[in-house]
Amino acid sequence: MARLTFLDWPVIRQLRGADPTGRGTAVTSATTRDIVPRTVTADGVADSICPYCAVGCGQRVFHKDGRVIQIEGNPDSPVSRGRLCPKGAASQQLANSYLRQTKVRYRRPYATQWEDLELDVAMDMIADRFIEARRAHWEDEDEQGRPLKRAMGIASLGGATIDNEENYLIKKFFTAAGAIQIENQARI
Structure with a gap:
């Protein structure tokens, strides 16, 4: 120097x-x-939507070697016109955090250690428990014979990183299954 x-x-x-x-x-x-800006060295850019709230701000996701390297507001978005809130601007950390879980982790009842499960095994466990809870807590009618058609043993609590479309589908699914306790973290 x-x-x-x-x-x-x-x-x-x-x-x-x-x-x-x-x-x-x-x-x-x-x-x-x-x-040199990170975006210049990117292999490509993909348009996306911010995952955090229901506004639906447009994002441009720059990637290199299969890894997200930068996320910026999309100026072509009619919703956000290239702007992102601090949480949306930091959403690169959601994809790249070393703390992000990439495997299904399961702790058996009374166990002290977590174990890795295959995704198919975990999905089957969840489906079996869901069906059993629905079957065990189904209420077809009340004491006066009025139809209820609900399952009181099932509830849903959605997260703030779920977008509008996913929340819509979750609401439809749980309602069709008979659940009436359906909430989202953003409202709590």
Whole structure:
């Protein structure tokens, strides 16, 4: 690294150069000039929707080598016109966090350790428990013979990272199954 001289100081560069207000080339260092945006090195970009709330802000997801490297607001989106809230702007962390679980984890009753399960096995376990709870807690009619057709042993609590379409399908599914306790984290 070259040693800086008195003439290399930013204030001196500002006063000597064509940028006396200090808003352009006078205040940029060689390191700053060498920086390249992550989006330039991306293999591709995909349009997406922010997963956090029901607004549906448009996102541009830049990826390289099969990994998300940057997420920005999509200026072509009629909803957000290229803007994202702080949570949406940080949604890259949702995809890239080292804490993100990528396997199905299960802790058996009374066990002290978690174990990995295959996705098919976990889905079958959930389906079996859902069907059994529906069967065991089904109420066809009340004491006066009025039809109820509900399952009181099933409830749903959706998360804030589920978009509108997924929430719509979950609501339809649980309603068709007879559940009446259907809620979303965003409303609590």
